[in-house]
Amino acid sequence: MNDEKNQDSKLKDDQSAAVLATATFVVFFAVYWFLQIQSVRELLELARG
Amino acid sequence: MPTSILGPYTRTIIVGAVIATTLIFAFTNARVEVWFDIQPLFEWMETTWFGVIGKTWGAAFAFVEAIHLLGLAMLGGSVLVGEGRVLGLIFTDIPARTIIDRTHRVFVWALITLLATGIFMACGVAMKIYYLPVYWYKMLALAAGILFHFFIRKPLLVRDLEAINPWLLKAVAISSVMVWFTVAATGRWIGFSG
Amino acid sequence: MLNELVYNFAVWLDDTPWSTLLHESYYMYNWVESTHVLTLMVSLGMLFIIDLRMLGYALPEVPASKIAERLNVPMLVGFSAMFITGILLFYAVPVRSSQSVWFRIKMVLLVVCAVNAFLFHKRLNESVSTWDTEARAPGRIRMGAALSLGFWSIVVMCGRFIAYDWFDCQYDQSALVEFLAGCVDGQVRF
Numbered sequence: 001m002n003d004e005k006n007q008d009s010k011l012k013d014d015q016s017a018a019v020l021a022t023a024t025f026v027v028f029f030a031v032y033w034f035l036q037i038q039s040v041r042e043l044l045e046l047a048r049g
Numbered sequence: 050m051p052t053s054i055l056g057p058y059t060r061t062i063i064v065g066a067v068i069a070t071t072l073i074f075a076f077t078n079a080r081v082e083v084w085f086d087i088q089p090l091f092e093w094m095e096t097t098w099f100g101v102i103g104k105t106w107g108a109a110f111a112f113v114e115a116i117h118l119l120g121l122a123m124l125g126g127s128v129l130v131g132e133g134r135v136l137g138l139i140f141t142d143i144p145a146r147t148i149i150d151r152t153h154r155v156f157v158w159a160l161i162t163l164l165a166t167g168i169f170m171a172c173g174v175a176m177k178i179y180y181l182p183v184y185w186y187k188m189l190a191l192a193a194g195i196l197f198h199f200f201i202r203k204p205l206l207v208r209d210l211e212a213i214n215p216w217l218l219k220a221v222a223i224s225s226v227m228v229w230f231t232v233a234a235t236g237r238w239i240g241f242s243g
Numbered sequence: 244m245l246n247e248l249v250y251n252f253a254v255w256l257d258d259t260p261w262s263t264l265l266h267e268s269y270y271m272y273n274w275v276e277s278t279h280v281l282t283l284m285v286s287l288g289m290l291f292i293i294d295l296r297m298l299g300y301a302l303p304e305v306p307a308s309k310i311a312e313r314l315n316v317p318m319l320v321g322f323s324a325m326f327i328t329g330i331l332l333f334y335a336v337p338v339r340s341s342q343s344v345w346f347r348i349k350m351v352l353l354v355v356c357a358v359n360a361f362l363f364h365k366r367l368n369e370s371v372s373t374w375d376t377e378a379r380a381p382g383r384i385r386m387g388a389a390l391s392l393g394f395w396s397i398v399v400m401c402g403r404f405i406a407y408d409w410f411d412c413q414y415d416q417s418a419l420v421e422f423l424a425g426c427v428d429g430q431v432r433f
Contacts (some may be wrong), residue, residue, distance in 0.1 A: 013206045017060040017219055021201045022220040024068050025193070030225045032186075040270055048158040066365065109355045111407055114399035118283060122399070125284020126292045129317070130302075139313055143305050151302040233284060241269075 064172050064201070071189075094175035103173020113166045120162030121233055127155040128229050132222035135206070149206050156198070181242050187235035194228040246425035251339050254432050256337040265335040272335055279328035286321030287395060289314040297388035299379035306375045311367055338432050344410045344423045349401035356394045361386035 055062050074080050085191055094100050103110045110241050131152035133139035171178060178184040205213065254264055267273055295301035296310045333340045340346050366383055374381055380388065410416060412426035413433040 009209060011058045011212060013058050014201075014208065015235060016058065016211060016218055017064045018201050018205050018221055020064050020068065021197055022217070022224040025197070025224040025228055026220070029231065032231070044270070096353070107407060107409070111404055112400065115396075115403040116401060118280070118399050119287075119396055122283040122287035123291050124288075126288025126290075129288055130314070131287065139317075140305065140309070143309070147304050148302065151304070152292075153293065155301050182383075192433055230284075233281050234277065237280050241273045 056196040057133050060200075060204070067196070071240050079137070082222045088179065091175040091179040094172045099169045099176060100174035103169060110170065113169050117163060117170060118168040120159050120166060121236075123155060124159035124163060124229065125233070127159055128225060129149060131156070132225050135222040137220055145210055152204065178239060184243050187232060187239065190231040190235055192227055194225075194232055197224065197228060245257040246366055247427050248425045250430060253341040255336040255430060256334060262334055262337065263302040265331065275328050275331045275335070279332060282321050282324040283399070284321075284329070286318055286325055287399070288322065289318035290391065290395060293318070294392045297380040297384050298392075303378035307367070307377075307380055308371045308375050311364070311371075314329060327354065339408070339411065340405065342412045342424045342426060342433075343405050345401040345407075346422060347423065347425070349398055349405070350402065352394055352398045356398065359387060359390050359394060363391060366405075 074083075095104065103113075130139065131149055134141075134143070134145050134148040134152075202225060205221065211217065247366065261309060265275070267424050291302055293311055294306065296303070296307060333346075363384070366387060367380075370384070379385065408414070408426055410420045411433065412421070412424055412430065416424065416426065
């Protein structure tokens with residue numbers, strides 16, 4: 001019984017850690033690639049004059 | 050019985066601490082200070098055997114680059130097949146456990162190949178990459194990818210997958226593909242920079 | 244004669260405005276080249292998994308026919324992307340590419356790889372029902388998988404070596420290199 005409870009709490013811990021990590025990745029990925037594409041666009045616009 | 054000294058949410062607390070530390074590091078002067086401090090390490094890297102060989106024999110460097118690419122292909126294959134199964138896109142009639150475990154083994158060998166060849170290449174062009182922002186982005190993505198794979202994904206996926214929220218499984222698989230794509234793309238961009 | 248024909252064709256390609264545009268465009272050229280390299284993860288990634296399965300090193304519990312059948316589609320999608328970006332890369336730098344020893348070896352090996360893949364799949368389809376669930380494929384299939392791994396590894400190496408100018412026609416080369424690279428007497432474009 002105690003062991004089952006322990007396993008359940010470990011699963012919750014693993015899941016919440018995964019939620020935190022994946023949310024960070026998705027936000028970072030979106031911001032990083034948005035800024036990269038934006039900087040390339042600005043450079044191209046400058047080049048075109 | 051507590052699972053550890055940090056209580057039942059040990060892993061979550063550690064992940065939160067790592068993210069917070071990375072953010073503090075990224076947005077304060079600490080980043081620049083550490084960057085200055087580790088310059089001697091990169092100077093030393095160029096004087097090692099790897100550095101000397103990499104700088105002296107262009108053919109040896111190119112050969113190792115090619116092995117690095119082969120490792121990348123193997124890593125890509127293992128990640129795409131493994132995450133494809135987690136997303137339910139491929140091998141849906143084969144138990145997910147089998148695909149996840151077996152692709153993990155290929156992944157580990159690919160990662161070892163990439164790290165070994167990557168260290169050799171880094172020694173050959175240490176001072177060039179030291180000044181390249183994209184190299185540091187790659188290292189950040191690589192560290193995130195390794196930590197994510199071994200510290201988040203693997204412990205989660207050894208469990209009964211039925212007990213895990215399916216949306217979380219999808220998020221983990223997509224994050225994994227994103228982070229390894231970023232590692233590869235930033236790595237390629239090192240070649241175009243400097 | 245043949246080398247002059249190749250050279251003249253490459254010069255003609257080089258003179259087309261789109262070739263210059265692609266070559267001179269920092270972002271477009273790098274984007275095409277990055278796609279060419281990163282698609283390795285899809286095309287060769289799938290191919291390596293198939294070959295390693297036949298050799299008994301990857302996914303031994305999954306029937307060989309399923310691996311070959313299911314991974315074929317993403318593999319071919321990856322190869323198609325590599326083929327298109329590869330043509331664009333050649334189009335951007337036609338003279339140097341057509342006279343690169345590594346490029347020439349790579350093209351020959353790609354034909355060898357295609358023949359090997361054809362024979363591999365033919366033998367696989369003929370016999371797979373008798374050993375489908377075995378961890379290792381029979382000797383002949385394993386040989387095909389090992390050759391595939393070897394040939395493709397050399398293709399990747401040659402592809403990487405194209406970037407280096409060791410054997411370029413613009414430098415003094417030995418008679419052997421000049422022969423292999425197809426350098427043309429008195430050529431003015433490199």
